[in-house]
Amino acid sequence: MAQSNVLVTGASGFIGSHLCPALERAGHRVRAMTRHPESYTGAGEPCPGDVGDPASLRMPLAGVDAAYYLVHSLDSAEFEEVDARAARAFGAAAAEAGVRRIVYLGGLGAEDQHLSPHLCSRRAVESLLGAAGVPVTVLRAAVVIGHGGISWEITRQLVDHLPAMVAPRWVSTRSQPIALADVVRYLVAVLSAPESAGQVYEIGGPEVLRYIDMLQRAAWIQHRRRLPVLPVPLLTPRLSSAWLALVTDVNLVTARTLVDSMTTEVIVRQNPIQRLVPGPTIGYDDAVRQALAARRAALGGDSGTGGDSGAGYGAAPVQDGPAGEDAGGRLPRSG
Known part of the structure; x- marks a missing residue:
């Protein structure tokens, strides 16, 4: 894809708020999906949508070449069920809209390990996003430093x-922590690599x-x-x-x-992203x-510990966590 129409879910969150401007700089047309488009001030064209509401996904996915899926319900006691339902609905809506690729940021962890429920849920989402036939490019990360x-x-x-x-x-x-800038670089790079469709890549710092x-x-x-x-x-x-x-x-x-x-x-064990993006x-x-x-x-140059790091948690799927952080699950206060 030279220039693509791209949807970014979780556009106002931790990863998404950095990914949207990076995609624009790379020449892509960005549609920023958010539950609150009226207050969105980031890069891309704001578009209403909620992965928890399948009917709301038709408009944001219309005419889209590729979609970034950067949401999960980490703060819900029923996150496995909520995430599975949302991923299944999003994958089906993407297939119906003719989307050619979904890019998902998941979590590291070897298949032969005892994975936590959180990491097991991440693996389930990988499969469910592609269940309706849309190829999924998965990047698996550990702790994102940003x-x-x-x-x-x-x-x-x-x-x-x-x-x-x-x-x-x-x-x-x-763990193998990775800088936010490197996560964004990899997420942008796979969009221009057709051979990454349907592939899983492990990403980490040095x-x-x-x-x-x-x-x-x-x-x-x-x-x-x-x-x-x-x-x-x-x-x-x-x-x-x-x-x-x-x-x-x-x-x-x-x-x-x-x-x-x-x-x-x-930690990164197999199929490192450097083979594709050196x-x-x-x-x-x-x-x-x-x-x-x-x-x-x-914080306006304040080097103290007070301040607000971003939006708090909500009832709908949010984004973040170790072993694959994504778009918007920021802490309600910072300091």
Whole structure:
């Protein structure tokens, strides 16, 4: 596709708000799907639509060559059922509209691992989006480092708020974080690669790190003292998620879903995106610096910890989380 008519779901969210202008810069015509087009101020032509309402999908998908699917219901206790229903409806509507490709941002995790319900749901969505016959290009990611994303905000807030950190089991889990800029670069690039249709690519930054490594390095970059770690080997997932909800702005339902996923190692193992889109990726430290700079810019240059990082959670599907963050599940407060 040289120039395409492209629909971006979750256009006002974490990934979508950066993807829309990048697609426009690449020469594509962008339709930004949102439940609130009257208040949308980002790139692309705003268009009303809700993946939870199949009838509302006909207009945004009409005349579209490719659609980016960047939504999921992380904050819902029934997220597996909600996500499955929405993906099935979107895939069917895309097929009916003659869409030639769906691009989906999913989550890393080896097939032979015990995947969390969150990651299992991501895999189910991959299949359901293409069930009606539209080829799906899947990019699987771990933690996305960027201002406004849940996983990065949790890291930043833990560094900001804690004089010491208790050590639940997940702090030793290995992950392969990726900079927001690299995720957007890959999402744009696959649109111009016809051979990516129907393929799954794993994406990640240049380093494999434990969650505690990410916390310690983020603290060092912000010139904070190294976080003392207090091992608590019997800290259960339920207690760990309650603790996470207590010391950050993430709600309890989302915290439990995230903790379940944080016990799964998420690193690039097969079919890396570099085979299709070569080039170096941004290291973790530089990704953190970019996220902090974006936050300062969003807060008008304020380098303090107060401020608002974006929209809060709603009842409809939202977007974000570790092991494949996407468009708009930002934390309601940041600091």
